[in-house]
Structures are given as C-alpha cells and as structure tokens.
Amino acid sequence: GNPTCECNTCYAGKDCSLLLSNCAADANSGDPLFLEPYWRRNAAGSAVLVAGWHRMSYEANGDNYISLELERHLRLLHYAVGNAITRDHFIVFGAGSTQLVNAAVHALSPDDVNFNESSTALVVATAPFYRLYKQQTKFFDSRENLWDGDTSNLDNLNASSGANFIEFVTSPNNPDGKLKQSVIGGSSVIYDHAYYWPHYTAIANPADEDIMLFTVSKISGHAGSRFGWALVKDRKVYKKMVQYLLLNTFGVSRDTQLRILKLLKVILAEVGREGDIFKFSYETLNKRWAKLSNVISSSSRFSLQKLSPLYCTYFHKIRDPSPAYAWVKCERLEETDCEAVLREAGIISRAGEAFEAESRYTRLSLIKTKDDFDQLLSKIESLVSNERVSS
Ligand code: PMP
Numbered sequence: 468g469n470p471t472c473e474c475n476t477c478y479a480g481k482d483c484s485l486l487l488s489n490c491a492a493d494a495n496s497g498d499p500l501f502l503e504p505y506w507r508r509n510a511a512g513s514a515v516l517v518a519g520w521h522r523m524s525y526e527a528n529g530d531n532y533i534s535l536e537l538e539r540h541l542r543l544l545h546y547a548v549g550n551a552i553t554r555d556h557f558i559v560f561g562a563g564s565t566q567l568v569n570a571a572v573h574a575l576s577p578d579d580v581n582f583n584e585s586s587t588a589l590v591v592a593t594a595p596f597y598r599l600y601k602q603q604t605k606f607f608d609s610r611e612n613l614w615d616g617d618t619s620n621l622d623n624l625n626a627s628s629g630a631n632f633i634e635f636v637t638s639p640n641n642p643d644g645k646l647k648q649s650v651i652g653g654s655s656v657i658y659d660h661a662y663y664w665p666h667y668t669a670i671a672n673p674a675d676e677d678i679m680l681f682t683v684s685k686i687s688g689h690a691g692s693r694f695g696w697a698l699v700k701d702r703k704v705y706k707k708m709v710q711y712l713l714l715n716t717f718g719v720s721r722d723t724q725l726r727i728l729k730l731l732k733v734i735l736a737e738v739g740r741e742g743d744i745f746k747f748s749y750e751t752l753n754k755r756w757a758k759l760s761n762v763i764s765s766s767s768r769f770s771l772q773k774l775s776p777l778y779c780t781y782f783h784k785i786r787d788p789s790p791a792y793a794w795v796k797c798e799r800l801e802e803t804d805c806e807a808v809l810r811e812a813g814i815i816s817r818a819g820e821a822f823e824a825e826s827r828y829t830r831l832s833l834i835k836t837k838d839d840f841d842q843l844l845s846k847i848e849s850l851v852s853n854e855r856v857s858s
C-alpha cells in the first residue's frame with residue numbers, strides 16, 4: 468500500500484518524516500513514552516511469553532493475591548535507588564496508583580462501626596495539585612470522607628482543632644516538580660511519590676512516611692499495564708486497603724504482575740551500569756528541560772517554575788533539574804488565560820484550573836515521545852522569537 472496513508476496525523480511524505488506545520492503540539496498528557504527507546508534497546512530481554520495454561524488461577528503465592536517475587540523485587544528496587552525505606556512497610560498492589568488513591572483515603576477514614584458524622588475525614592491538598600485526589604473523593608462520595616479543598620482555604624492548619632484531615636502530598640509535585648511536605652500538623656498524610664525517582668528529581672534521602680504511593684507508569688513508562696503499589700506502615704491501614712482491593716478488583720491482574728516482574732529484573736540488572744534506566748531517563752529529561760528553559764529565558768511573556776540543582780544520593784553528585792512537567796506562567800497582565808494563549812500558538816497544554824491554580828498558569832508535559840517534545844520546542848521557539856520581533 469501507500470505508506471503515506473500510515474503516517475501519524477502530524478506527518479506526511481513517503482517515509483512520514485515531513486512535519487506538517489499546521490499541526491498542534493500536544494503537550495497535555497503525562498504519558499511517559501520518553502522511556503520507549505530504553506525498552507527498544509532491551510526488547511528481547513524484557514519480552515514476556517506466557518503459555519495458555521500459565522497463571523490461570525485466582526491464587527498467587529503471596530497473601531492478598533500478590534506475587535512474592537514481585538514484592539521482593541520492588542523492595543530491591545527501592546533499596547538500589549535509595550528513595551524509600553521499605554523495611555517497616557507492608558506492600559499493597561493496585562491497578563495503577565489510581566486505584567490506591569481511594570483505597571488509601573478509605574483506609575484512613577473512620578471505621579464504619581465507629582462512624583458518626585462529626586468524625587468524617589476531610590480530604591485536602593495544597594494547590595497546585597494533581598486533580599485525581601479531588602475527582603475520586605467527590606466521585607466515590609463516601610459518607611466517611613469529604614473533599615475539603617485546598618489547604619490555603621483552611622483557617623486552622625492543625626489537626627488538633629478536632630478535625631480529622633487526610634492530606635495528599637505529591638512530592639515531587641505534579642505539576643511544578645517541587646519537593647513538598649505536609650502542611651497540616653497531626654494530619655494523616657498520603658505521600659504520592661509517583662515522581663520520586665532519579666528521572667525527575669534529586670534523591671535527597673530515602674522517604675520513610677506512613678503511607679507512600681508509587682507507580683510503575685513513571686518508572687518504566689508502562690502506564691498501560693496499570694500497576695502501582697503502596698508502602699504502608701500501619702497494619703490496620705494496610706488491612707483496610709487490602710479489603711478495598713479485594714472487594715473492588717480481587718487484586719491486580721496476575722498477567723500484569725508477571726510483566727512488571729520481568730521489567731524490574733531488566734532495570735535492576737542494569738543499575739549503575741551503562742544501560743541504567745535512571746541515567747538514560749535523567750539525561751533525556753534534563754536535556755529537554757535545559758532546551759526549554761533556554762528558549763523561555765529570553766522571553767518576557769512566559770516564565771517557568773524555578774528549580775535548583777540539588778545533591779542526589781543516587782548519582783553521588785549535584786545534578787540539574789529534570790522535571791516531568793513545565794509549569795508555565797503567562798507574565799503579561801492582560802494574558803490571564805495561559806492555556807488559551809498557548810492553544811492559539813498551536814500548543815495543547817493543561818490549564819492551571821485543572822490543578823486548582825490560577826489560569827495564568829498552564830502545564831506542559833515533557834515526558835512524551837521525542838517527536839512530541841521536538842514539536843513542542845519548535846512551537847515555543849517561534850512563539851518567543853515572534854515576541855522579540857513584535858516588541
Ligand atoms: N499520581 C500522580 C501525581 C500522577 O501524576 C499520576 C499519573 N499522571 C498518578 C498518580 C497515577 O498514575 P497511575 O494510575 O498510572 O499509576
């Protein structure tokens with residue numbers, strides 16, 4: 468057939484190498500396809516072949532339908548990277564960390580047996596924050612907990628006021644890549660460490676919080692496998708999360724667990740060597756950030772979040788930033804809708820409102836494919852150079 472018909476919508480020509488100039492650069496989603504080249508290099512070693520009779524059962528060898536071998540490898544991974552202490556934690560698997568968000572909220576909410584309305588847990592986060600926490604809490608609409616909004620709207624940032632807070636802390640944060648801490652003294656905190664890996668941030672020390680969420684989506688890039696895990700210190704909270712998982716999906720797909728195990732084995736075998744996934748991912752994202760920052764530095768119309776070089780215990784050196792997202796601010800007074808400003812210039816971003824922030828901000832994803840990033844960069848370059856011509 469005619470290969471031209473097979474091109475992605477933004478490309479044309481015999482070998483699809485001709486980029487169409489009227490095509491928008493889509494930097495909206497956090498789809499981590501920048502890791503695809505790593506897996507192309509490791510194609511054979513990471514492949515899984517499953518015979519029809521294999522892993523048919525509901526059962527797995529660990530409690531709660533988890534593979535003990537996978538659990539062991541997750542602990543090894545945290546140990547090798549030094550980003551979390553797992554010694555005192557139970558592990559719960561979820562269909563992505565998406566499933567674990569509400570499982571954790573449920574587990575920290577008052578028990579049904581003891582429930583009275585004054586003990587309803589108030590679920591909060593500090594803007595700008597990842598919108599899923601709010602969306603899920605509102606959608607599942609449980610009587611045990613209630614979405615209570617941005618912490619900056621609270622009068623009393625102390626749980627001793629009698630309120631029962633469940634606070635989400637995303638560190639590094641989505642959208643701005645900053646390392647974050649809990650702001651409500653005495654609250655129950657769910658640390659979402661989706662991006663606490665050397666790809667995206669310096670690792671200062673191993674995290675050791677009571678509840679920590681992780682996802683393979685942002686480590687290996689296999690977002691479609693839907694695999695995440697929680698590290699949980701408290702036995703009762705752990706048991707409640709497990710109960711949630713059992714009632715909800717009866718655990719995570721055994722096929723997915725098998726595939727993730729294979730991927731982790733490849734990652735672990737390469738740690739500290741030439742094929743280190745963390746080295747590859749850091750270098751890729753650091754270059755992207757450097758290129759984008761360089762272009763934006765000559766703009767007075769747009770600015771980016773400020774991120775500093777930090778010492779990283781994984782690389783044993785001070786390293787420059789490599790965030791997953793650029794958090795863009797439109798600086799001109801009249802340009803209050805930054806997402807619209809970029810859309811006008813053929814750039815699709817995620818508006819500040821999606822993170823409960825001002826519409827003067829918008830988020831650009833830096834973790835999609837190389838083509839996606841190159842297109843984004845070229846659109847930003849022409850936007851910024853037009854600014855110089857017109858001013
Ligand atoms: N937490 C944060 C902060 C995220 O950015 C994402 C994905 N964008 C998730 C959780 C969910 O990831 P997944 O369900 O793929 O594990």
